[in-house]
Amino acid sequence: MRELKVGLAGLGTVGTGVLRMLDRQRLSLAARTGCEIRVVAVSARDRARDRGVDLSAMRWHDDPVALARDPEIDVLLELMGGEGDPAKAAVCAALDAGKSVVTANKALLARCGTDLAARSEAAGGRLRFEAAVAGGIPIVKTLREALAGNTIHRVSGILNGTCNYILTRMADEKLSFETCLAEAQRLGYAEADPTFDIDGFDTAHKLALLTSLAFGTRVDAEAIYVEGIRSLTLADLAAADDLGYKVKLLGVAVRTDQGIEQRVHPTMVPKHWPIAQVSGVTNAVAIDGDAVALTLVGPGAGGDATASAVVADLADLALEAGGFAFGLPEAGLRPAERAPMQHHEGGYYIRLAARNKPGTAATIARRMADEGISLESIVQRRPDRSQDGEPATVILITYATTEEAVRRAVARMEGDGVLASQPQVIRIEKD
Amino acid sequence: MRELKVGLAGLGTVGTGVLRMLDRQRLSLAARTGCEIRVVAVSARDRARDRGVDLSAMRWHDDPVALARDPEIDVLLELMGGEGDPAKAAVCAALDAGKSVVTANKALLARCGTDLAARSEAAGGRLRFEAAVAGGIPIVKTLREALAGNTIHRVSGILNGTCNYILTRMADEKLSFETCLAEAQRLGYAEADPTFDIDGFDTAHKLALLTSLAFGTRVDAEAIYVEGIRSLTLADLAAADDLGYKVKLLGVAVRTDQGIEQRVHPTMVPKHWPIAQVSGVTNAVAIDGDAVALTLVGPGAGGDATASAVVADLADLALEAGGFAFGLPEAGLRPAERAPMQHHEGGYYIRLAARNKPGTAATIARRMADEGISLESIVQRRPDRSQDGEPATVILITYATTEEAVRRAVARMEGDGVLASQPQVIRIEKD
Known part of the structure; x- marks a missing residue:
């Protein structure tokens, strides 16, 4: 033999x-x-x-x-x-x-x-x-071999079990980020220094490989916009739940008119999406091709799951299976044209701590209007026992707009002095 | 070239x-x-x-x-x-x-x-x-290649889009089976003669192939217990929903002590399982291996999805990829030892139309007890305007028991004359 x-x-x-x-x-x-x-x-x-x-x-x-x-x-x-x-x-x-x-x-x-x-x-x-990438989920093989007949438009996923564990526990048990992180560390899901996971860098590494496999481009991790989950609060998760969304740390790569957008950030996804249901340390990857849309769900880490992926690779080598590392020969991998994050288009969730003084609401509304941003909803919640000077929480949900419009509007509000603290901005993915 | x-x-x-x-x-x-x-x-x-x-x-x-x-x-x-x-x-x-x-x-x-x-x-x-199998979902490649390092314990799936479409619409819109079937036919999801799909035979064909791939056994479609979705009523789907389940037509193959159990039947699955969330014509397959548990969700039929799977196979041949049709060489495929359906173990949902006469409840309870079946819950609903002679709906949820015990208990009740019509029995899958 x-x-x-x-x-x-x-x-x-x-x-x-x-x-x-x-x-x-x-x-x-x-x-x-x-x-x-x-x-x-x-x-x-x-x-x-x-x-x-x-x-x-x-x-x-x-x-x-x-x-x-x-x-x-x-x-x-x-x-x-x-x-x-x-x-x-x-x-x-x-x-x-x-x-x-x-x-x-x-x-x-x-x-x-x-x-x-x-x-x-x-x-x-x-x-x-x-x-x-994604541990025991055979996503590399799927993109490289099983979808060889597809032109891929989008690949996205929950690629970091630590973050998904933390977000799941926060949402389900109303526990703070810090508590859930400590629990993840206790269970061995998070490192003593959790930066690499919770600030999104681990997800970005994996996304860079998925992007190359999906779009036939040279690996370009530096093009990825990266934002982690540290700033998420229970208020954000509760608001998302009210609005019909779950918050997940997603890695997303999309083919747009301007090139390939690669981004890692907390994302509000509709609850009925298969990826929204993925809880705990489990990973998931969704692929939108022109012929097939797939979602793969499975263990993203752990000795057994990783060994399973390694052994499958060895078995392929034992079978003398051909095929290039990223699907195409290296000379055929095109440089990824980078679609700048500022041009990202989509809906946004914006949570503001608005100073409780006359004209604040008008200022906020004007800054949004100035940037041509249409609002799908505005919810303002006053603190339970309203005190002068204590800020009110204002949650804005926008219709599709651009990243740069949102950033400019928010920066203007900060300049106007109507915000009591750093605003929270979460991107929304929709059907 | x-x-x-x-x-x-x-x-x-x-x-x-x-x-x-x-x-x-x-x-x-x-x-x-x-x-x-x-x-x-x-x-x-x-x-x-x-x-x-x-x-x-x-x-x-x-x-x-x-x-x-x-x-x-x-x-x-x-x-x-x-x-x-x-x-x-x-x-x-x-x-x-x-x-x-x-x-x-x-x-x-x-x-x-x-x-x-x-x-x-x-x-x-x-x-x-x-x-x-499962159209555009690369389940054959996944079982044959990606999970080569795993011993598989169970493979199950929603393998027929027509049935899942009908069950989804019945559950979501409270429409009758007949209405949903007619709609599926109008949309081209179901044939003029829908027998092959809705009576479970199409699912059984696909399951036979999955079983062979998962367990290294010779294809044995005749060993499959098959039951379709014709008898499901809105009352069943509503009761399932109350109890925290969805009803899906599943093909299931499990390795048991007695051999390999292959079965196709309506199944109550916990709502939080990824497979429970799969709606409309979409298919899904869940695999439990000793190292990895995966769920794959995607289109089970349609020209594009099927073409995608075909082209992937052609691309593998173009790469001169090796590997046997069912993973192992034909001589290595063992005859599947058939685990008889009568020995299937699990929970059961049993809906009875109990004649409204003294002693009925006692008879039902005794027949279950005689077979050693423990009940997790009993719900009896009288018709809104109770009339003498009009049957009451009794829903029994059992703890784990065997198929033969349930069949015997139900047959005895029928013999006792306490049932006004054919009982409904739905198997429950749990964590």
Whole structure:
């Protein structure tokens, strides 16, 4: 029987999960692919640590780059993470040597995915990264293979389980952002330093890869507008609920007349959308093609889910499945024309803390009108026991308008001195 | 550039849709696969009919079997449908000649899919059928490739858009089954003779294929317990809603201690399940694996969606992607051990029309107790203006019990003469 010899760099939860899964499914995988997938060499930081898996039959490398260059291996499985070295050096070394690479490293791919694809093509290896986006959801395969007959207009998703967990608990249990974040940290869903997740950067990395797969463009993470969930309050979630929406942190990439819009921000989505129903750490991706609209829902993280994606990539390599890393050959990936965020069009939710003084309502209404923004609704709630000087909450829902009009209107109101604090702006997605 | 030469049998909505999609995506598909996908020959019933596509460059065959044997073609694309000849003869002729086959023909595959897989392996061609199950949802690829590292425990889905359309309208608009069926027929969602859809046979064909893909078993459509949606009333849907459920026609395949349970029937599913939210003609499939649980939602029928699945299969062939029709080689597909429906375990909803006479309630309660069935709830509703002799509606919700216990209890009540009409029994799926 043919063999696919794998060198595994990184023996954390996912790495050991992959070893266990390959062991558990050995016969099935061999029958499916006509090939035995064998991990023949490994590399990790600490050789002495007991990981509960038997590594005795595998060659040990202290240096992942040496592992990548090991002439015995056909595939480097990179599960170290990190956008720089040693992950990058190891991946490049393997690709340049004509080996294939399977990786879950979204940060690295978001930074230099196009270059890595070019290297793989130049030397004849393959680059696979199903686990890098939405964990166990086979979204890379779906975009690259299953929708090959479609022109994609839009791809969007809940790509970060930590944020979705926090937003779900806030909405369902009326708990503050801080409480839910602490709970997420306690349960291991959030890092001690949660910045990367809750400020939207993790979602942006994944979105950059989805954009490239969906639109056949070069990976361009820097073009992404990124806003996280820190500023969301229970008042915002309650207002969204009243209006028939849920608030989700979405990554969205859309083909517009002006180019490709890539954005990550809290978004109000209609409750009846499948994606609105996705709760907890679960991820979901929605794709709008000219022939098919799909929604895929599943686990976005965790050792088992990530291992499942990695093993599927290895099985494809064992089957000698062809196809380019991002669907098209690297030379065919076009630079993504960036549609500037200022030109984004859509409805907006705007929550203002309006100073309780004569003329405030008129000023707010005038600033909106000056920018040509039509209002679908205005709700003003006075504090329960109205006191002079205490601000009133005003919630505006706009008809479709542009980001720049909203920003200008809000900036003017701030200049007018009618606002008691920073306004909250949440974009609305609709049918 | 390499060429993949296709012979297309069947020029209905899907066939012409495929021709248009291949034309529209010609450059993209060639770049993705390094291969030009060309339809070089066609066959259909009526040569003269204007189908709005240019067939002048394609050789015409009156006989689809002759098309299948055409030495010029690499792939037969079978879009005629029907479980017998000429579809079967054409598919067999192509496979036996070592050609690959792409088909949307679920009836044929449900009847002899294992045999066709064996023929394809014997002669070296490939058999692909993404379009045969859930239309534009890439569920075949997902089970066969993306979840290769999983042991699947359960696969279930809304696999018939006609039924889901009818159930959605009944529930949302309180319209009768007959009214909704007529509307589905008017809109082209249901055939003039709707038996095949609404009595569950179409769902069963698709389920048979999913079962084989999920569990590595030989296709065994005859093992499926099938029940359609004709008997559902607005009272049932309203009661389900009160209890926190939606009623869906599901195809379900589960691995149990006794073998594989395959069943198609109206099912009460908790409202918060992603599959419960799927409305109208949309399809959905949920897969529970040991590493990953996924739900895929998308269009189950229609020319574009089906064409999208067909073109994806052709693109895979153009990439020379390997892999067996049902994941495993035919010789590795085990006979499915049939778990008998009588042994099905779960909760039940039972609606009875109880004769309004002394002792009825006691009789009903005793018959349930005799079978060891515990009740979660009993709701009895008397008709608005109670008349002697007019039956009362009694709704029983059971804790987990067995199909045979329920059937026996209900049969006894019928024998007791306490029921005024046929009881309604709906199975409940829970977390």
